[in-house]
Amino acid sequence: MSLQALQHIDPMSLLDTAISLAAAFILGGIIGFERQYRQRTAGLRTNVLVAVGAAIFVDMANHLAGAEGAVRVVAYVVSGIGFLGAGVIMREEGNVRGLNTAATLWGSAAVGACAGSDLIAEAAIGALFVLAANTLLRPVVDRINRQPLDTTAVEVTHTVHVITSRDYQKTAMRLLEEALEAAQYPTGDLEVRAFGEQDVEIEAVLAATSVDGDVLDKIVARLGGTSVVSQAFWSASTSD
Numbered sequence: 001m002s003l004q005a006l007q008h009i010d011p012m013s014l015l016d017t018a019i020s021l022a023a024a025f026i027l028g029g030i031i032g033f034e035r036q037y038r039q040r041t042a043g044l045r046t047n048v049l050v051a052v053g054a055a056i057f058v059d060m061a062n063h064l065a066g067a068e069g070a071v072r073v074v075a076y077v078v079s080g081i082g083f084l085g086a087g088v089i090m091r092e093e094g095n096v097r098g099l100n101t102a103a104t105l106w107g108s109a110a111v112g113a114c115a116g117s118d119l120i121a122e123a124a125i126g127a128l129f130v131l132a133a134n135t136l137l138r139p140v141v142d143r144i145n146r147q148p149l150d151t152t153a154v155e156v157t158h159t160v161h162v163i164t165s166r167d168y169q170k171t172a173m174r175l176l177e178e179a180l181e182a183a184q185y186p187t188g189d190l191e192v193r194a195f196g197e198q199d200v201e202i203e204a205v206l207a208a209t210s211v212d213g214d215v216l217d218k219i220v221a222r223l224g225g226t227s228v229v230s231q232a233f234w235s236a237s238t239s240d
Contacts, residue, residue, distance in 0.1 A: 051112035058116030
């Protein structure tokens with residue numbers, strides 16, 4: 001079997017594959033260098049591996065099944081990279097982090113897929129645009145973020161968080177609901193998720209958009225003082 005494989009080696013095909021993978025390696029490295037410099041979750045090696053991996057799959061399909069096979073593999077790359085991107089997205093106290101890193105990985109996969117399809121110039125242009133989005137747009141984003149919020153156009157969502165043992169989950173939930181009802185803050189959504197091995201986190205999203213922070217401070221202080229709640233706090237997030 002190995003001798004038969006050696007007989008089918010095509011030097012021109014190997015050269016084509018080497019050029020595609022080299023382009024994916026270099027262009028993915030350019031994207032990854034910027035991420036590594038800013039100490040993001042997915043840095044130089046991750047972006048290179050994503051770009052080269054996408055190029056390998058597409059190049060292989062291109063050689064085995066032609067353009068139609070490559071198109072099918074590209075579709076799988078686009079959907080499959082979503083799982084890798086989801087791994088770098090983190091949620092911390094109501095704030096979502098890692099979306100830009102996940103989008104950059106998606107861009108690296110697209111660059112690699114272009115390189116694997118022998119679209120080297122298109123891959124280079126794609127890498128430049130991904131890099132430009134992460135560098136040239138940064139001052140624009142920073143300037144926008146420094147602008148004061150237009151409170152008439154921003155809706156604030158308040159969430160009360162309660163950490164408790166699994167054994168006291170029902171009791172803590174009842175105390176939380178009673179405290180919010182007493183303050184006339186109805187709950188719009190209630191979610192329970194695992195918090196470590198023995199605890200759970202209860203999140204109560206308030207239906208009211210106008211909330212007194214001092215009242216919430218008193219509520220979480222009262223809940224945190226009970227024997228069934230180990231920690232209680234509240235957070236606010238904005239959306240257009």
